[in-house]
Each structure stands twice: as C-alpha cells, then as structure tokens.
Amino acid sequence: MSSDVKLTQNQSREMDTSILSYIDDLVSIVDKNYRYRAVSKGYESFFGCDHSQIIGKHVSEVHGEAVFETHIKAELDRTLAGEEHTFRFWRPDSRGDLRFLDVKHTCYRGPLTEGPGVAVVVRDVTEIVRANEATEQKQELLNTIINAIPDLIFAKDSNGVYQVCNKSFEEFLGFTAEHIIGKTDYELMSEESATYINRRDKEVRASHEAQRYDEWVRYQDGRRRLLDMYKLPLLEKGRSEAGVLGIGRNVTYERKAEQNLLMASLVFDTTPDPCIIFDNKGGIISCNEAAIKRFDQLKSDYQKQDINDLFHCPSLANLDLNTLLGDTCSWYGEICSCSENNSLLATINLVQGQFEQLNKYVLIIRDEKTHQEIAENLLHIAYQDSLTSLPNRRLFYSRLESAIIRAERQLSQLAVMYIDLNDFKPVNDQYGHAVGDQVLIEIAGRLQSCFRSTDTLARIGGDEFVALVDIEHPEQAKAVAEKVLKSLDPPLVLDDSDQTIISASIGISLFPSDAGSAEELLLKADEAMYRAKREAGRYCEFSGK
Secondary structure, three states: OOHHHHHHHHHHHHHHHHHHOOOOOEEEEEEOOOEEEEEOHHHHHHHOOOHHHOOOOEHHHHHOHHHHHHHHHHHHHHHHOOOOEEEEEEEEOOOOOEEEEEEEEEEEOOOOOOOOEEEEEEEEOHHHHHHHHHHHHHHHHHHHHHHHOOOEEEEEOOOOOEEEEOHHHHHHHOOOHHHHOOOOHHHOEOHHHHHHHHHHHHHHHHHOOOEEEEEEEEEOOOOEEEEEEEEEEEEOOOOOOEEEEEEEEEOHHHHHHHHHHHHHHHHHHHOOOOEEEEEOOOEEEEEOHHHHHHOHHHHOOHHHOEHHHOEEEOOEOOOOHHHHHOOOOEEEEEEEEOOOOOEEEEEEEEEOOOOOOOOEEEEEEOOOOOHHHHHHHHHHHHHEOOOOOOEOHHHHHHHHHHHHHHHHHHOOEEEEEEEEEOOOHHHHHHHOHHHHHHHHHHHHHHHHOOOOOOOEEEEOOOOEEEEEEEEOOHHHHHHHHHHHHHHOOOOEEOOOOOEEOOOEEEEEEEEOOOOOOHHHHHHHHHHHHHHHHHOOOOEEEOOOO
C-alpha cells in the first residue's frame, strides 16, 4: 500500500474519531472481533471513563460477560452478517442508575475497522419510557375513577358520535362500550328521543355554555327513563365545532319516590281528619293543620308533649301505644280528649322503621263532616295550576285525549298551540318571583281572553302554556295565534314606574295531519315552537323537516 493511501486512511480515521467526540448520544464502532474501535462523547459520559479506557477493549469487558452473551453478541452477529436492526434493554450507567437504551445496529465498512464492523447508535430513552408509563398510570387511574362513579358519563364529537363512556353508562344502555363507541343516539334509542337529545346537544354547542335539564329517553326496546342531565361543550384544539360532555343520573325512580312523598305529604296536610304522628315512646313528632285547629294543646310547642297530654283511655291508667296495639299493627276504637272530656273515634297504625329507624305511630281522629270539602279541594289541586287557576298538564292531556277520540268520530280537526314566553327570565331575575308571578297571572288572563269557552288553555311550566282549539281548517289556527300575539302587545306594569313588553313564540301542530296521539301532537308543537325561536318568527307550524 502506498504512503499516500495510508495517509488518506489515517486522515479518515482521525476525522471519524473527531466527529464522534462531539456527539452526545452513545455511538460506537465495533469490529468483527467485538472490540471497540471508536466511541462518542456520550459513550464516555454514560460509562464514566475516557475513550482511551474503552478503545481496543472487548464488548464483554465494558458491559459484562452476562449482558454480552444475553443481549449483545447475537445482535452484533446479525449485523455482521448484513442485517440492520434495532432492540432495547435496561442497563445501569456509571452511577448505577438503570437506564433504558434504544439500540440500532448498522453495518459499518470504513477506516476504523479492518473488514466489516458494526456502527452502534444508542439513545437513552429512559425519561420517555417513564413519562409514558406515568401517563398510562394516570390514564388507568382516571378510567378507574370514572368507571367507579355511579353517574352516567359520556362524550360525543361534533357529529354526535360517542367517543367515550363509563361503566354506568354501559349498564344504563345495556350495551358494552365497544357497541356504543362510534355510534349515534339514532342507533341506540328511539328516533323521537334521539331527535330531542340532538336538539339539546345543538343548543349546548351553539351557546358554548353548560346546561342542565331533565331529559326523557325512550330506548329501542321500549324502556323509558328520566335523566337529570348536565351537558357542557367540548372544544377541541384547532376545530371550530364543539363536542358534548354529558354527566347524567337516572332519576326515574327517585322522582317517582319524590312524587309519592309529595302526594303523601299533601294527603297528610290537607285531610280534614286530625292526624298526629308519635314516636315509639308516645312523643309527638308531627301533626297536621286539622289537628292543630281541633286541639288547643297543639298550638304551642307540640313536640314537647306526648299522647297523654292530649288523650286518655278509661280502661288504662296510662295510655301506652305499645300496650294498646300489642302484637297487631293497627288499632281502632274510642279514646277521650283531655281538653273536651268527650270520646273520639280513633285509628292508630304502626309504621315500622327500616334499618336503624324506630317505629312510629299515626293516630287519626275520624271526622266525616268535612270529607267532601277536602275531596273537592284535592281534585282542584290535582288538575289546576295553583298560580293562574288554569288547567295543568294532567288535565290538558286528559282533555286532549278526549278531543282526539271525538275528532276521530266526527272527522273534525284540532290544533295544539305551544306558547313559550320570550324574555320572561330577566323579569324574575331583576324584580323577583313575586312580581314575576303577578306578570304570569296577567299574561294568563290575556291569553285566556283569546280562546272560546270550548277551547282549553293550560299552563304546563314556568312560562309555558298550551292551548287546544277545535278548528274547521288550518287557517283558523293561524288566526288564533295572531290574536294571542296581539294580546301581548300592551306593556306590562312591573312596579310604580317600570314597564315591559313580553312577547311569545308559538308552535302549532294539527290533528290528524301532523300526529295521531296526544303525546305526539304536543311534542311536534314543541318542535315548531323551537323553530319559531330559532328563526325569530312569531309562530310556526310543524313542517316535519
């Protein structure tokens, strides 16, 4: 070999070695005999020694015989045979800290080796691996927490496609997450419910504000459930369209229980018979208005009294409820009033406590004189709106169903008008509910003047009214809607100086052309009303679009 060739090879070798001295990654050149021919600055730092202490050494002397035989030798042999590849393994550095190394072997033919060699490029990816592990642990913890929450949690994208849901939502729908993710409400529940829910979702996305409301859902198998829903917009980075995050609770049975409790409380408070509830020792827990009116002792602090302050039994020295009832749960007979010294016909029932609750006793004094009066009062409460004295939702539905049967028989037409007041909430917020109630009473009077005695106007919500009108042709419904809107034109007096004008949005549905049932007619009138609001119209007919 000429001296010029040797000089060129030496220059190339020095250049390669010089370049490696500036590289922070672990780079080395290994010859076919597994000996180091060059190492980078990063290699020296990792092993805590100068390159002169590594160059010429066998790989096993640097990494240890066990690591060499287990992880490195076979990989070097594959590369020396012409195969380029990568692998990973854990290795302690000079300080004894375990590091995760990403290794790439490339065939090398150059001035640093005589014959074939291996260029080893190693990157320390420990922090990336640990960060990924930490992220996965956090994600797993988050999933565990979300799945442990009994509330229903789900997220949809801007197209209404489910992206994620928790276990409670799976159990509620009766489907696995694999069946839910990637689908829309139209594929999971009835079309009617899906349309309603999507309308609510659009309101959340459009307003970019969270909303909370009750949401009835009917699934494809016919199940109907009431959800207390909280929805908020999900704005994805780089996208103008928002998704929806939903947090809901199945309150079907809870609301039913509340209604039952309200009804029980209503009966207790309004029954004409004096009713008193005692604890298991005869102390008074509660009493209704009829009892307070009947017995003077109850007009003071009745909870400090017991049954013997009100009644006595000639056959017993001390009136004890446990003794009186014995092994039975009910007792019927005569007791004497301590204040009037006359006998009263009474019923005492045992209400057995659950879990750690104590037994209670309900005593009812029978008085037949006022039963009819209270029965009529209860009927009024059940079917009339307490504020405006208009029919309520229950009475409206009853009349609508009867009107549909009559219209089918007579081949006549009906119109349902859903009337929603605009800008009523600011009145409540600024002037208080007392002024708001007076405004509603005034509006109810104006609306009622627009309808015939044969029509039905009902209040079904805070500022929502519905009307049932017999018509001969659809134009009549439009004329009535115009009359209703005109009745709201005069200003309403709020206090001594302030006035306001409250308008309305009206949705109209017709029988039999739009729907054939009471529920569908009201739903479609509701949809038409929302369209009137969106389009800033005064009223809209249901179009089916």
